[in-house]
Amino acid sequence: MRGFAWEEVENYPEAVNDFTRAIELNGQLSTAYMGRGVAHYHLGLYDAALSDLNEAISRDPDLARAYLNRSYVYFRQGRPSRALEDLDRAIELSPTLAEAYLSRGTIRAEQGDLLGAEQDFTKVLQLNPDSATAYKQRGDVLMQAGDAAAAIADYTEALTIDPSYAEAYLARGKARMATGDAFGAIDDYSQALVARPSYPEAYSARGAAYLEVGQAQNAYDDLSQAILSNTNQANPDLFFNRGMVRASLGDDVGARRDFEQAANLYLQQGNAAGYRQTLQQMR
Secondary structure (H helix, E strand, O other): OHHHHHHHOOOHHHHHHHHHHHHHHOOOOHHHHHHHHHHHHHOOOHHHHHHHHHHHHHHOOOOHHHHHHHHHHHHHOOOHHHHHHHHHHHHHHOOOOHHHHHHHHHHHHHOOOHHHHHHHHHHHHHHOOOOHHHHHHHHHHHHHOOOHHHHHHHHHHHHHHOOOOHHHHHHHHHHHHHOOOHHHHHHHHHHHHHHOOOOHHHHHHHHHHHHHOOOHHHHHHHHHHHHHOHHHOOOHHHHHHHHHHHHHOOOHHHHHHHHHHHHHHHHHOOOHHHHHHHHHHHO
């Protein structure tokens, strides 16, 4: 069906049109309902996507990819338990469906099932050893479990496969910070910014690392760049860290402004420890 070709080039409205015509010609085509459901999903029409995927499964209860795709819809709708049920069914029907293990691992990690998530990502790598995403996500799980060294190894594998993987550089930098390797972390954050020059999280992390090693001016520059991003306007840690930098540079007035902003944000977000820490710096 031509609808799948439209989906390949991310032209989802045309995909919907083609799958609809296919359904009108043959209402029993489970793959046409599945394809249209996927297109609706990418258009953000989750109720329509769910309806189509239900139709696909009713016509072919053994269509593993329909369960996989329906799990994405359930997850977007805030129904992770239903998503896991569909992923279990997809894996039961197609034990080599790597995407199902990857999705299940992601949900398990979010739910705190670190062992289950690690097992799923490992299974993905058995099926597809070149999955940079699986190495990155398994590294994230290992970091959550407190094993920074193992996480660094996985992030390094991800970057060997995909040297432009900005998120993996950022994650490896954070893991290196956890092991006390601030300069190695700075190198990784810098590589993340080479891969993605507009990456506020990398500026923020590198700014904090520069602060850690006493490079105040570099820290100020990076933290200011991060604060310029609208997505970081409500991050009190950025203002606190820049306040510390300004204080070390002798800019007491600027430091107090940043500490006041940090204190207000910590208070709004209910972070009592951060609020107290900031007040101590303002005395």
